[in-house]
Amino acid sequence: MALTDTRIRQLKPDTKSYKVADGGGMFLLVTAKGSKLWRMKYRFDGREKLLSFGAYPETSLARARERRQEAKSLLAEGIDPMAKALADKDAAAARNEHTFSLIAAELVEKLRKEGKAETTLQKKQWLLDKANQDFGDLPIRDVSPAKILATLKKVEALGNYESAKRLRSTIGQVFRYAVATARADTDPTYALRGALIAPKVSHMAAATNREDFAAIVRAVWGYEGGSPSTRAALKLMALLYTRPGELRLALWEEFDLENAIWTIPASRTKMRREHVKPLPAxxxxxxxxxxxxxxxxxxxxxxxxxxxxxxxENTMNQALRRMGFEPDQHTSHGFRASASSLLNESGLWNEDAIEAELSHVGADQVRRAYHRAAYWEERVRMAEWWANEILIFLSDSDR
Structure with missing residues (x-):
């Protein structure tokens, strides 16, 4: 006999669970605790299976019968309704859990574990925050090229062409990671190549002739503004010409002043390998x-x-601005180009020794080992010579 709402309401719990049939394999399971659960028994590929349609009254009698009919329609097409229900559940979970922002956060954490520099990760997160504001909560499969382009165009409209370019690249990195982890099918940023205004390529401004660099050295040593940290950092940028992030993030534990050695950890170098520098007196x-x-x-x-x-880094650049040097004249990163130009121009030092000191050595393992071993003594002499050149620049100002 088919069930009715009246009869269902009259069903009372017993000491054991019992079933009340509605036909077509569907029945109501009344548990000893009084719950009333919709179930449907069916066979697929010769095996008996059991579907669950929810509990009464949350799932009404009419809705339970609709779901029974949906299951029978699937069976008629040779589809297992239980497998279909599980697939639908997984798809719904994917839509809710595999959002752009969550996958982006996974990627950043992966890069952190791989040893990427914290400054690099911070810049990447800064870019991702712009994307997350617009479509971070969307399932990654729902993020279309049009949505991405709208975000990129907002950045571009501010005149930040380089940031827009880097944002497209970073979003693409998230999608490629999602593809690799089977949560997306394609990288939609590929279709956006050529859609943005290409930024003009500009190199870090630097004084690369002796006279101009001497003027910067004298200004740095005569600078009385800023904090002791800023004044010392600028002097050491001139003396050691490291990348600004390698210097300003330095910890005292990296320095052996007694032996005049600074060991920059791999986590902070661009090449992701430890770099040891000789320190002049x-x-x-x-x-x-x-x-x-x-x-x-x-x-x-x-x-x-x-x-x-x-x-x-902006603190150091602002100090240079206060000294009167414009952004197109010299930057904190420009000390590297200044030193490279003048050291090569001197003709006193092996080009490979200069490259090793700049931490520009190529990826070949044998060549890297050779650079460290063969040029260390020359690099120590070169460091003292360079420091002496700076002292000469300073003494020239007293004449």
Whole structure:
């Protein structure tokens, strides 16, 4: 006999669960605790299976019968309704769990575990935040090229052409990771190549002739503004010409002042390998004086605003602006080009030794080992020679 709502309401729990049939394999399971659960028994590929349609009254009698009919229609087409229900459940979970923002966060964490520099990760997260604002909550499969382009165009409209280009690249990286982990089928940013205004290629501004660089050195040593960290960092940029992030994020534990060695950890170098630099006597003295001024802080160049954070690259560039050097004249990164140009111009040093000091050595393992072993003594002499050149620039100003 088919069920009715009246009869269902009258069903009472017993000491054991029992079934009340509605026909077509569907029945209501009344549990000992009083729950009333819709079930449907069917056979597929010779095996007996059991579908669940929910509980009464949340799933009404009419809705349960609709679901029974849907299941019978699938069976008529040779489709297992249980397998279909599980696939639909997985698809719904994927839509809710595999959002762009969650996959992007996974990617950033993966890169962190692979040893990418924290500054690189921060820049990547800054870009991803722009994407997350617009479509971070969407399932990644629902993020279309049109949605991505709208976000890129907002950045481009501000005149930030390079940022728009990097944002497209970063979004593409998220999609390629999603494809690799079977949560997306394609990278839609590929279709957007050529859609953005190409930024003009500009190199880091640097003084690359002796006279101009000498003027910068004299300005840096005569600068009385900023914090002790900023003043020392600029002097050491001139002396050591590392990448700005390698210097300003330095910790005291990396320095062996007694043996005049600075070991930059692989996590902070562009090439992701440890880089050991010889320290000229002038650099050792600057570092010793700075430590006396800044005290026991574990950072070599603590910010004057937040002592647990380092100075920023912008802090050094702003100091150069206050000295009168415009962005197209010299930047903190420009000290590398200045040193490279003048060291090569001197004709005193092996080009490979200069490249090794700049941490430009290629990826070949044998060549890297050779550079470290063969050029160390030359690099030590070169470091002292370069420091002496800077002292000459300073002494020239007194004449």
């Amino acid at each position: 002038l650099a050792v003295q600057i570092l010793a004086d700075l430590r006396h001024e800044t005290g026991s802080n574990y950072r070599v160049f603590p910010s004057s605003i937040a002592r647990d954070k380092p100075i920023s």
